[in-house]
Amino acid sequence: MKLHVKLALLVIFLILATGSLSAFLVSQTMHKATVERLEKQAMLIGATMAEHITHSVINKEVVAVSEALEFFLERMKDVEYVYVVDFDGQVSAHTFKGGLPRAFLEHKSAEKIATGGIKRYFIRGVKILDIYYPLIPGMRAHLHIGMKEYDQFASVMILRISGVAVAIMLLGFLIAVLMSRRITRPLSLLSDSLRSFGKGETEKEVKYFGGGREIAELTDSFNRMIVDKRHAEETVRFERNKLINILNSMEDGIYIVNQQYDIEYVNPVLKNDFGPFEGIKCYAYFHDRTEICPWCKNQEVFAGKTVRWEWYSSKNQRTYDLIDTPMKNADGSISKLEIFRDITEHKRAEEKLKKYAEALEEARNNLEQKVHKRTQELKDAHEMLVRKEKLMVLGQLSSSVGHELRNPLGVIKNACYFLNMKIETIQNEAVKDNIEIMNREINTANKIITDLLDFARIKEPIRQNTDINQLIADTLSKSLIPENIRVNPDFVEDIAPLSIDPIQVGQIFLNLIENAVQAMKKGGTLKISTRLIDDATEVIFDDDGCGISEKNLEKIFEPLFTTKVKGIGLGLAVSKSLAKANRASILVKSEEGKGSKFVVRFREKEV
Amino acid sequence: MFRAQHKIMWLPAIIVINALMFFGCDYGPERKEIDLKDIATEAEIQKHAAAENMDILKFGFDLRASPQEDARQYLPFLRYLEDATGYKFDLRFTTKGSNIVDNLGQGVIQLAAIGAGSYIEAQTRYEVVPLVRGLNVEGKTGYQSVIFTTPKSRIKKIEDLRGKRFAFGSVTSTQSHIIPRIMLAESGLTLGDLAAYEYTGSHRNCANAVTSGRFDAGGMQDVMGKNIEADGLIRIIKISKYYPSSGISANKNVPAEKLTKIKQALLDFDPKGRHAAGLYHWERTEMATGFCEAKDEDYAELRNWMRKFDLLRQGKEGAIQ
Secondary structure (H helix, E strand, O other): OOHHHHHHHHHHHHHHHHHHHHHHHHHHHHHHHHHHHHHHHHHHHHHHHHHHHHHHHHOOOHHHHHHHHHHHHHHOOOEEEEEEEOOOOOEEEEOOOOOOEHHHHOOOOOOOEOOOEEEEEEEOOEEEEEEEEEOOOOEOOEEEEEEEOOOHHHHHHHHHHHHHHHHHHHHHHHHHHHHHHHHHHHHHHHHHHHHHHHOOOOOOOOOOOOOOHHHHHHHHHHHHHHHHHHHHHHHHHHHHHHHHHHHHHOOOEEEEEOOOOEEEEEOHHHHHHHOOOOOOEHHHHHHOOOOOOOOOOHHHHHOOOOEEEEEEEOOOOEEEEEEEEEEEOOOOOEEEEEEEEEOHHHHHHHHHHHHHHHHHHHHHHHHHHHHHHHHHHHHHHHHHHHHHHHHHHHHHHHHHHHHHHHHHHHHHHHHHHHHHHHHHHOOOHHHHHHHHHHHHHHHHHHHHHHHHHHHHOOOOOOOEEEOHHHHHHHHHHHOOOOOOEEEEEEOOOOOOOEEEOHHHHHHHHHHHHHHHHHHOOOOEEEEEEEEEEOOEEEEEEEEOOOOOOHHHHOOOOOOOOOOOOOOOOOHHHHHHHHHHHOOEEEEEEEEOOOEEEEEEEEEOOOO | OHHHHHHHHHHHHHHHHHHHHHHHOOOOOOOEEEOOOOEOOHHHHHHHHHHHHOOEEEEEEOOOOOHHHHHHHHHHHHHHHHHHHOOEEEEEEOOOOOOHHHHHHHOOOOEEEEOHHHHHHHHHHHOOEEEEEEEOOOOOOEEOEEEEEOOOOOOOOHHHHOOOEEEEOOOOOHHHHHHHHHHHHHOOOOHHHOOEEEEOOOHHHHHHHHHOOOOOEEEEEHHHHHHHHHOOOOEEEEEOOOEEOOEEEEOOOOOHHHHHHHHHHHHHOOOOOOOOOOOOOHHHOOOOOEEEEOOHHHHHHHHHHHHHOOOOOOOOOOOOO
């Protein structure tokens, strides 16, 4: 159906609907107003008539009442009938020709009527308002007036309104048809132009064919759209050329391949290296393969990832840094854009640089080792100097003080011996205990002095063949071992006698045993064993005491280093010196909290 | 295809609907069809009339103001009687050419509110049954009449009326005729001693006749007379003693049990109290505060005066109220 026909029908429908609805509402309103006016008039007439005839009805003057009714009927053209019900509830007078209709006999006159009212009837197809009005409110006597519901005035008015409404609707139809033609013609012409525009004809602009301001604005908008499109096409063309120029002038290679591995574009740089690409799959073009490359990145790229990788082309012996990027096409499909950057020279330079770096690293390492070695030597030399200085001072001090102290100690010890003999008869335990303490402390002091003197001046060992196992046993017998420490000897039999100074070596063993005992204050086991290893004989003192921290382990052989409350830090230093004098060495292995193991190693060839 | 048909059909359909809206709609109440040619027969009308009036007790009274005004006073009273007795009552006016004495005596009405004079006549002629007498505003069982003149008149006492013009109300009225005549007689005056006298038809006409100057003095009921005097229009020169007031009497054919029930309802009537609601100016009647029982002996004195005045033989002209 044509647009103008649709538009005309729509307007006609709207006119019909609104016109009919308006006419309906007007007619209903008029009808209601007319009926209300009639009802008011009728009630007024009823009241007047009732007032007029009340006395006659009271006095049963039937003739007078009938005359009044007839008089009334003659003058009121819209009145169909009048009848009166008297105080006995009987119709005493009426205007019906031929008699009282049976329908009005049952007028419920027995009810006493307080106010007037209206009933509605059809009489011979005419709508009748039956107005009843009491002669005296509250009594049975009343008056009925039957009036036609429509008066002539109202009928004429409704007819006129209907005529005007129909005329307006017909005029509306005509205007609708004409207006729809006027409005739709420019639209049709505009539609034709749009169709041409849709086919790509953007050269012609649309002319204004009339149709009002809106159509003119629409035409202008359309023409602006054509101009805009023309400009857009030119811009696209310009930008396209620009892009091609950029791609052609790039030093990097670029190519585009679709999901079927068909090459869509190769820029001149790559063409120079790999030749024409038309109709060739990418794996054949670049790799001379007949099937997809195992290292192909296309699937990753088509999945949306950007991949960067290196590729060495055996075709032209060049290395490329490749960047593969997904590229969305206008139709929604994805192609791969690959950028080739030739990094062959870069790689070669990089190789050279790598070699230089490796050489440099080696030189640096050598230098470091040398520096470290020299530094260590310097450190050792420095330590030695310090130690020598310390020892020299200590030696001088020890020899002078040791001799001076040993004599008074000898006197005190003799005095104690004397006292001890004297008090045997006294039986005083407290005195005995104190004398014992004095003896013990004298021994300790004597030991310190001995260590000092030994340290200050190591005597030349007096070597003699010594059974090492026996020497250990002798030393153990001289040692004070607390009861909570268990000594576990494990000696290898048939050890050849060692050429050592038994006193000095015994002193070493005694020091190590005392150290072990002092490390096991809460008790434990001291394992003393001997063994033969290659050309050496080893004596091992293995305790499960408190052990030595890693930090202290380096310093335990330094003179004056001690962790004990009463020690002066010369035991292990003296032992080391004595071992050295007897061509032995002392090795130590210790772990804090678990115990220490001291190994005194006597080398056979040195013996 | 269907779409095409649909397009073709919708326009005529709309036009038809609109036409129906425009011309054919009629929203109104249901109407009964009346056939004017279906005429009721005379027998049907009579039968209907009998049915309409069956078991209705008709209550009569004499017009005092207008039919509408009198009906407004009596209709609430009759509704009380209907509620109290269970009987149906209907008010009846006394038509021209008839009087309430004959209507009550002959059974046109079954009950009537009548004055003392009318009762005496009706009892004498038809043996009507006295039921109750009204209690006035002051609760008294009798009423009075006054003889009055204009405020500027030189007449000071009844005796001054000798040779003067005198206006009565209705000839059938107790208060505006019989009692004033008794007052004249007690002062030694007869109708012959007056220069002229006239029955003006009502208490109000009587007052108008005197205030207009047509008559020198008049006799009327006490309540209205006192009200008019309060307005300064007349001057009362004499007030009568109390005579039995208006009451309600019944036709002798009304069954005794009905009369008993009605009488009790009347005695129970309390217009100032519990039955006051709905009454319309009941205080203006001679039964303003209710009723007391009536007996025929109450009317003996008045009956004697009426005999003396020869009023009991005026049946053809009208009853005495």
